[in-house]
Amino acid sequence: MIPITVVEFGEAEEALVLEVLRSGNIAQGPKVKQLEDAFAQLVGVKHAIAVNNGTTSLVAAIEVLDLQPGDEVLTSPFTFVATLNAILEAGATATFADISEDDFNVTAATLSAALTDRTRVLMPVHLYGQIADMEGISGLAAEKNLGIVEDSAQSHGSTQNGRGAGSFGLGSFSFYATKNLTTGEGGMITTDDDVLADRLRVLRNQGMRARYQYEVAGHNYRLTDLQAAVGIPQIGRYEALVAARQRNAAYLAAGLSSVPGIVTPRQLDGRRHVWHQFTIRVTPESGVTREEFVAKLGEFGVGAGIYYPKLVFDYETYHNRDDVKVGTYPVAERIVREVVSIPVHQNLSASDLDTIIEGVARAASAN
DSSP states (O other), rough: OOSSOOOOOOHHHHHHHHHHHHHTTTTHHHHHHHHHHHHHHHHSSSSSESSSSSHHHHHHHHHTTTOOOOOEEESSSSSOOHHHHHHTTOOEEEEEBBBBBBTSSSSSSHHHOOOOTEEEEOOBGGGGGGOHHHHHHHHHHHTOOEEEEOTTTTTTTOETTTTTTTTSSSEEEBBTTTSOOOOOOOOEEESSSHHHHHHHHHBBTTTEEEEEEEEEEEOOOOOOHHHHHHHHHHHHHHHHHHHHHHHHHHHHHHTTTTTTTTTTOOOOOOEEEESSOEEEEEEGSSOOOOOHHHHHHTTTTBBBBBBBBOOOOOOEEEEEETTTTTOOOOOHHHTTTTTEEOOOOTTTTHHHHHHHHHHHHHHEEET
16 A cells, blocks of 8 residues: 555654753753754744644644634634634634635635634635745735734645745644654744744743743643754755655646546645645546545555545534634535545655556546
8 A cells, every 4th residue: 555644764863862862851952942943944934933733833823912702713614623723722713714726725815705803813724735825815914904823734845936834924833743844743833023932932831931930821832852853854854855745746747637537736826835745636527426536546555535524613513612603615615525635755656656646547437
């Protein structure tokens, strides 16, 4: 079976982790600072604040914007549940805007159509490795005096016209095990705002600036030096990793371009796609259901994932809540029934890529 993702570490990670172990300083320390500096450079911002996972990076980013009860964060209905959970944990109300089928992301137009008089923050989700139209979204935020929190969990190093995901507002990244950059668990908040960066560093450390001097009711959101040691070497070779994923994506797109009923993803003009996922759409023209397609694909030795099987609020636990306001989202409601992610990771061989293309073609035709 060709897996949807492969997690591999090398001698550089082993050496740095061993260095931390031998130092005896395994909590947040100099390696975390080194990771923060390197990641800030990758994104193109002044500040990167490391935290213990991607979800807490979202929670903290929302909290420092000082929302009041009933204030709304407007986001995508087509995302991982952490996006919604973070809004609720931060005490805000979640509302949603439809997406574009071109990149699976919200747009300035869909966000504008969904604004209410309680909207305070726009939270675009840069899904699958491609940044949303942040130039348009930033213009809307400036016009309406709204904050921006970018859910960039899947889009480390993605750009629009050279400007990085996570640099248009408060950026939020995940270093979960399957991300392009990983520390197993971990996250990062990015910003050019000196005041917000300072507040975030205090907030993640139990509200302390100095030991036992509490400025706010804070959290323990700290990352460890052990985790940072796993991440630091990866940043140094990240461009090579992305280049390999881009080559694989181009090969897959070309090989699948004529398969009936299969719509391949694409990199939009002016944007840099880092291909966290290669997500195709299995449309009714294929003659098979998505579930039939995935089952057949497995029989042909190709791993796949459905990200995501339902819209984020379409679970009983979120029904009938005053802090989750739901409407209709025609594009997202259609896309969520069609998406399937197939392997695109940097460890694929030429033979693997051909097997994936053949497997998709056969599964789509039910042969």
